[in-house]
Structures are given as C-alpha cells and as structure tokens.
Amino acid sequence: MSAATLTADTPRKIQIALVGPPNCGKTTLFNTLTGGRQKTANYPGVTVERKSGQLRTPVGHSVELLDLPGSYSLRARSPDEAITRDVVLGRQTLEGLPDAVVCVTDATNLGQHLRLLLELRQLGRPLILALNMMDIAEQRGCQISIETLSKQLGIPVVTTVAMRKHGVQDLLGEIDTLLDQAPTTAGTATTDEWQEPSPDAIRAYHREVERLLKEAVIQEGAPERLTRQLDRVVLHPVAGPLILLSILFLMFQAVFSWAAIPMDWIDGGMAALQEAASARMVDSLLKSLLVDGIIAGIAGVVIFLPQILILFLFILLLEDFGYMTRAAFLMDRLMSGVGLNGRAFIPLLSSFACAVPGIMATRAIAHPLDRLTTILIAPLMTCSARLPVYILLIAAFIPNTTVWGGIGLQGLVMFGLYAIGVVGALLAAGILRLTVLRGNRQALLMELPSYKWPNPTNVLLGLWDRAKIFIRRIGTIILSVLVVLWFLSTFPGAPEGATEPAIYYSFAGIIGRGLEPLLAPIGFNWQIAIALVPGLAAREVAVAALGTVYALSGNEEAVTEALATTLASQWSLATALALLAWYVFAPQCLATLAAARRETNSWRWPAFMFVYLMALAYVAALVTYRVALALGGG
Amino acid sequence: MNVYTEQERQALEVGCLVKAGLTQPLGQMPQGSVGRILAVSGMGDHDVERGLLEMGFVEGACVEVLHYGLLGRDPLAVRINQSMTVALRQVEANIVLVGPLLDPTGPGTLSSQEQNG
Numbered sequence: 001m002s003a004a005t006l007t008a009d010t011p012r013k014i015q016i017a018l019v020g021p022p023n024c025g026k027t028t029l030f031n032t033l034t035g036g037r038q039k040t041a042n043y044p045g046v047t048v049e050r051k052s053g054q055l056r057t058p059v060g061h062s063v064e065l066l067d068l069p070g071s072y073s074l075r076a077r078s079p080d081e082a083i084t085r086d087v088v089l090g091r092q093t094l095e096g097l098p099d100a101v102v103c104v105t106d107a108t109n110l111g112q113h114l115r116l117l118l119e120l121r122q123l124g125r126p127l128i129l130a131l132n133m134m135d136i137a138e139q140r141g142c143q144i145s146i147e148t149l150s151k152q153l154g155i156p157v158v159t160t161v162a163m164r165k166h167g168v169q170d171l172l173g174e175i176d177t178l179l180d181q182a183p184t185t186a187g188t189a190t191t192d193e194w195q196e197p198s199p200d201a202i203r204a205y206h207r208e209v210e211r212l213l214k215e216a217v218i219q220e221g222a223p224e225r226l227t228r229q230l231d232r233v234v235l236h237p238v239a240g241p242l243i244l245l246s247i248l249f250l251m252f253q254a255v256f257s258w259a260a261i262p263m264d265w266i267d268g269g270m271a272a273l274q275e276a277a278s279a280r281m282v283d284s285l286l287k288s289l290l291v292d293g294i295i296a297g298i299a300g301v302v303i304f305l306p307q308i309l310i311l312f313l314f315i316l317l318l319e320d321f322g323y324m325t326r327a328a329f330l331m332d333r334l335m336s337g338v339g340l341n342g343r344a345f346i347p348l349l350s351s352f353a354c355a356v357p358g359i360m361a362t363r364a365i366a367h368p369l370d371r372l373t374t375i376l377i378a379p380l381m382t383c384s385a386r387l388p389v390y391i392l393l394i395a396a397f398i399p400n401t402t403v404w405g406g407i408g409l410q411g412l413v414m415f416g417l418y419a420i421g422v423v424g425a426l427l428a429a430g431i432l433r434l435t436v437l438r439g440n441r442q443a444l445l446m447e448l449p450s451y452k453w454p455n456p457t458n459v460l461l462g463l464w465d466r467a468k469i470f471i472r473r474i475g476t477i478i479l480s481v482l483v484v485l486w487f488l489s490t491f492p493g494a495p496e497g498a499t500e501p502a503i504y505y506s507f508a509g510i511i512g513r514g515l516e517p518l519l520a521p522i523g524f525n526w527q528i529a530i531a532l533v534p535g536l537a538a539r540e541v542a543v544a545a546l547g548t549v550y551a552l553s554g555n556e557e558a559v560t561e562a563l564a565t566t567l568a569s570q571w572s573l574a575t576a577l578a579l580l581a582w583y584v585f586a587p588q589c590l591a592t593l594a595a596a597r598r599e600t601n602s603w604r605w606p607a608f609m610f611v612y613l614m615a616l617a618y619v620a621a622l623v624t625y626r627v628a629l630a631l632g633g634g
Numbered sequence: 635m636n637v638y639t640e641q642e643r644q645a646l647e648v649g650c651l652v653k654a655g656l657t658q659p660l661g662q663m664p665q666g667s668v669g670r671i672l673a674v675s676g677m678g679d680h681d682v683e684r685g686l687l688e689m690g691f692v693e694g695a696c697v698e699v700l701h702y703g704l705l706g707r708d709p710l711a712v713r714i715n716q717s718m719t720v721a722l723r724q725v726e727a728n729i730v731l732v733g734p735l736l737d738p739t740g741p742g743t744l745s746s747q748e749q750n751g
Contacts, residue, residue: 202687223716237704448719
C-alpha cells in the first residue's frame with residue numbers, strides 16, 4: 001500500500017503492531033490472528049520485510065495487523081530492530097503511529113521478556129500484553145495472577161496459546177475495548193521525546209520486572225529440562241560439529257535426490273509444452289521467439305524450483321525447531337577467525353539456495369562491518385542457479401566412474417566445487433576484514449531458545465513466500481533477459497552465402513567475438529563468450545544460451561542430441577574445467593547485485609563486489625586452464 | 635565530606651572479592667558451575683554494557699555456564715536465572731564478574747525453583 005491511499009477522505013485504517021522479543025511465538029500468533037491473509041512487502045529504503053495482515057474484531061473493526069521484527073529492546077542494534085523501533089515510535093513515514101501495540105511475551109521467560117513491555121509502556125500509547133505459550137508455562141507448574149499483573153502494569157493482559165488459537169478471542173476482545181476508548185486519530189507526537197535508555201535505566205527496568213513478578217507470580221514453573229538435555233549433545237564440542245555436518249550432508253542429499261522426481265515432471269511438462277507450441281504454430285519469428293527463446297529458457301530455470309524449495313524447507317524447519325542458533329554457536333569460533341559472526345551462518349546457508357534471500361537475511365546481523373562482509377561473500381556460496389551449469393559440464397566432461405572404493409567421481413567434483421566456494425568465501429572474508437573492512441568486531445550475544453516442534457503453518461507460509469519470490473524472478477528478470485538474448489542472437493540475420501552459422505553474424509556473435517580475445521587466455525571460445533553475455537544477468541541463463549547458441553548455429557544434431565554430447569565433442573577438458581572455475585566465483589547475477597545495492601544503500605559496494613568477484617573468476621579460470629593444459633587436458 | 639559514592643563503594647567491594655579469589659570473570663568459570671553476577675561494566679563502552687544488560691546479564695542474576703566451544707573455550711552458553719540461555723564470546727563474558735552463590739535459595743537459582751516446583 002502506498003502512502004497515497006491514506007488520504008483524508010478514506011477513513012484511516014486501524015493499525016495494530018505486534019511487538020515482542022524473538023522466539024516468543026509472535027509469528028505464530030500473527031498467522032493465527034490473520035488466518036494466513038497476509039501480505040509481504042519491503043519497507044521503503046531497506047529490505048526489511050513488512051508483514052501485514054487483515055483481521056476483523058468481534059465488534060467489527062477492520063484492523064491491519066503489522067508483524068514487526070523480533071526485538072529485545074527499543075534500542076535497535078540491527079536494521080531489523082530499527083524498523084520495530086521506528087514503527088512503534090511513529091518514525092516510519094509509511095505507517096504513522098500504530099493505534100495500539102500488542103506486546104507478545106513468552107510466559108515461560110517473563111523475567112527476561114517483560115523489560116521490553118516496560119519500555120513500551122513508557123511511551124504512553126495504547127498497549128496490550130499477551131502472555132503467549134501459556135500452556136507450556138502451566139505444564140511446568142507456573143501460576144501467574146493475571147489480575148495482579150494487569151493492575152500493577154495498568155494495561156490489559158491476556159493469555160494466549162497461539163498454536164492452538166486459545167485466548168485469541170480474549171485478545172480480540174481487549175483490542176475492541178481499547179479501540180473504543182482510544183482516540184481513532186493517530187496519536188500525538190509524544191514519542192518524539194523518546195531516548196535510548198542508559199545502562200542504569202536498563203538496570204532499573206530489571207528491578208521493576210523483578211518487583212512485578214514477585215507480586216504476580218503465584219508459583220514459579222520448573223525449569224525446562226528437555227532443551228538442556230538435548231543441548232548437552234547438540235552443543236557438545238565434538239558431537240555437536242559432527243551432528244551439524246550430518247544435518248548439512250542430509251540436506252544436500254535431499255536437495256539432489258528428492259528433487260529429482262518433481263524435476264522430471266517439470267522437464268516433461270515443459271518439453272510437452274514446447275512440442276505443442278511448435279506443432280501449432282507456423283514457422284515465423286514469433287514462433288522462434290516463443291519456442292527457442294522463451295519456453296526453452298524458462299524450462300531451464302523453473303526446473304530448479306523443487307531444489308530451492310527443499311533447501312528452504314530444511315532451513316525453515318531447523319529455524320523453527322530452534323537449531324539454527326545452535327549451528328551459529330558451533331560455527332562462531334570458526335567464522336570469527338575470518339572476522340565474521342556466527343550469525344552469518346544462517347544467511348550464508350540460505351545463499352546455497354539463492355544469494356538474494358541470503359543477502360536479505362543479513363539484516364539480522366547488527367554490526368555494519370560484519371553485515372557488509374557477509375553480503376560481499378554471500379555470492380560465493382554455490383547457489384542453485386549454478387547447478388545447471390555444473391550438472392551440464394560434469395555430465396559432459398567428467399567420466400561416470402568411481403574412485404577410492406565406491407565414491408562417484410562426478411559427485412566428488414560437484415562436492416569439490418561447493419568446497420572451493422566455501423573456502424574461497426572464508427578467505428575472501430578474512431582478507432576483506434584485514435583490508436577494506438577493517439574495524440572492531442561485534443558481540444555475539446544470541447539467545448539459544450528452547451527447542452520446539454516446528455509449526456506447519458509457519459513453515460508452509462514461509463515456503464510459499466520463497467516460491468513466490470523465485471517465480472516473480474522468472475517472470476521479470478529472466479524472462480526479459482531471454483527475450484533480449486533471443487533478439488541479440490537472431491538479428492541481424494546471416495548474409496547471403498554465409499559460411500558460418502547465422503548466430504555468428506548476429507549482435508550476440510559480434511559481442512562474443514569482441515570479448516573472445518579477452519577470454520581466449522582462459523580457454524573460452526566465442527560460443528562461451530556469447531553465452532556469458534546473457535549469463536551476466538542470471539547464471540542459469542547461460543545453459544539456455546549455450547543451447548540457443550548451438551541450436552541456432554545450424555548444428556542439427558545439437559537439437560536432437562543432448563547438449564552435453566555436443567559440448568564434449570567441441571570443447572577441451574581444460575576449457576570445461578576453466579568454465580567451472582569461472583562459475584565458482586563470477587558475479588553473474590543482476591538480482592544479487594540489486595539486492596546488495598538495496599541493502600547497502602549505495603552502488604559502491606555492489607560495484608566493489610562485481611569487480612573483486614570478476615577478478616577472482618578470471619584468475620581462477622586462468623590458473624585452472626593453464627594447469628589443465630600443462631597436465632594434458634587440452 | 636569525604637564519603638564514598640555508592641558506585642565507589644560497590645567498586646571497592648567487588649575489588650575486595652576479586653582479591654580474595656571469590657569472584658571471577660564469567661568466561662573463566664568451570665563448565666557446569668553457578669554463580670551470581672556482581673558487576674557488569676563495559677569499561678566506558680556503553681553499547682556492550684547495554685547489550686549484556688538487555689540479554690539479562692544484570693547484577694544479582696544467577697548464571698550457570700552450560701557449554702564451552704571446542705577451540706579456546708569460545709563461545710560459551712550461559713543459562714540466566716534458569717529461564718533463558720544466551721551464547722556469548724569470551725571478550726564480552728569477561729566483562730561480567732561473577733561471585734559465589736551466597737544464598738542458594740535466592741531468586742533464579744536451582745534450589746529456589748525446586749523448592750517451589
């Protein structure tokens with residue numbers, strides 16, 4: 001929604017903000033309250049997700065509910081938390097002051113979580129406290145006097161069990177009561193006076209929480225035991241890293257093996273579509289554009305949807321279960337060695353699916369230098385867009401044999417490419433932190449939440465979000481690149497009596513031939529040079545482009561034979577290996593550069609990212625090509 | 635009048651306890667041991683101090699060191715008041731001074747929870 005829709009003649013929509021510390025079940029409560037009717041967009045200027053949903057209260061108020069990023073305090077330490085602060089204080093230009101704030105706290109951890117409520121109460125705005133996860137607290141024998149707490153705080157208090165929709169009616173009722181009392185216009189600007197609390201002010205909040213709990217808690221609950229016992233294994237100095245490695249191994253196994261079946265379906269479906277279109281249309285430029293350009297290109301990309309979804313399914317499950325912070329704990333020492341933060345593990349892991357959500361996830365990293373380093377190395381994680389290139393070249397050039405007693409050579413090469421990316425990223429981070437990004441480190445300070453069963457609704461809604469982002473990308477960037485590529489490789493046509501294939505004379509051919517002298521030292525021919533031109537926009541397009549280049553080259557076999565066979569007969573092994581090495585490093589993704597631009601709010605860092613990765617790619621390909629030639633791979 | 639301010643008095647007390655070997659930085663505590671936080675001082679760095687306070691490392695809180703990392707005992711996982719576990723690095727952990735649990739039934743300790751529950 002744009003600011004323009006909030007004009008005077010349309011009644012202002014009632015806005016309620018959900019605020020709470022991380023891991024208090026806020027998102028589950030949000031999903032329950034809005035019933036999945038929600039919109040995800042970005043706040044202007046930053047890529048922090050703005051999640052909002054519609055709900056109707058029993059009395060009939062139509063409310064827009066905002067799910068704000070989790071925060072322990074209004075004193076924002078990361079871009080994520082800054083959004084929470086700005087919305088609550090009415091500093092976010094898009095929103096204005098929310099009509100009411102619902103502060104969600106984990107009832108099993110009130111001692112730590114009530115402080116945020118006290119900070120919010122200080123603002124003097126309409127406020128409701130929701131004690132979430134009340135069922136777990138009660139199971140542990142905890143008894144809290146809601147009346148006392150409400151009286152002491154001077155605000156309405158409700159208990160909720162977000163996962164089972166308990167207490168949601170109570171909460172809606174309180175919202176109604178509050179809305180009918182509160183002035184419906186946006187509040188006055190009292191919150192302008194807000195200042196960050198000093199250390200002693202935080203100590204005073206702690207004492208106040210202690211006093212409140214002494215009054216309101218009738219019986220303390222027994223401490224959680226299961227999480228402690230699990231952590232004894234999961235965070236064990238030896239067993240912990242082994243478990244982490246096994247989980248990662250299982251994850252990548254799943255990405256490759258489970259995805260094979262849906263990928264076959266998509267492949268079959270797209271082939272059928274191509275055939276149908278081909279049979280129904282008369283030979284024309286339009287048919288060429290549709291069949292050779294668009295359908296073939298999209299087929300090459302949409303096929304990765306299953307792999308991306310499986311990877312994100314794992315990430316979302318592990319995150320909801322509470323394991324991701326444990327992984328960050330285990331990885332922190334290793335990553336702090338190269339100047340990174342353990343928290344960077346999660347964005348980097350997401351980058352294996354796609355660097356764009358990975359770069360967006362860095363907003364949870366508070367320290368600007370840590371965050372910038374993570375953004376700059378995220379494209380080195382082998383994203384799924386590289387897979388088509390890797391799969392194609394490995395199938396074409398690496399023999400399908402086994403080495404060292406049963407390990408497949410092809411799989412080993414694939415693993416090696418992933419490993420080079422990771423090692424390269426760690427080295428790059430270390431060098432960046434010693435040179436351009438020198439500065440002090442950020443504290444880790446990370447809550448390790450109690451383990452809990454993942455919530456299916458949360459996971460499914462999260463997956464749906466990822467799928468939408470990917471499909472939107474296909475529909476916008478990739479589709480337009482494909483059309484441009486088709487145009488470049490079709491016009492101008494071959495002259496009369498041409499000896500070379502038509503594409504040789506096209507714009508793409510001219511650009512490719514122009515780049516050839518630059519790329520010849522690393523073993524790339526003009527066909528590769530042409531494929532790399534559109535491949536700069538999106539990596540996976542290069543496969544489609546190679547297909548187009550060879551199919552349009554008049555090489556009839558290329559159409560019927562597999563592209564792999566064609567390449568195997570036309571390229572040297574050294575060229576193929578050099579192209580693989582190039583692909584580990586090359587920054588061939590407009591979407592990633594655009595995401596880096598949004599996150600850093602300048603062109604300087606994406607430009608730097610492009611240059612350093614391009615230089616790395618060239619050197620890597622050059623070394624690989626020369627070494628392979630010297631070893632007889634020509 | 636030459637009287638100590640409250641802060642100076644606290645600093646002196648903590649200093650005496652350190653000298654007597656009764657307090658230690660959080661990062662030096664043996665795994666599995668418990669104690670009560672005596673002082674959190676960022677030594678002028680208010681951001682680290684506030685960060686620690688906001689995660690529950692406040693004077694009077696009961697802490698238990700649950701886990702240490704493999705290399706250099708870094709990072710460490712600390713349970714605060716039996717309710718929240720926080721991971722932090724040695725650098726920050728050593729800003730937190732921990733003394734013995736003089737009153738094992740005080741707020742946030744194991745035995746107080748077991749008595750009640």
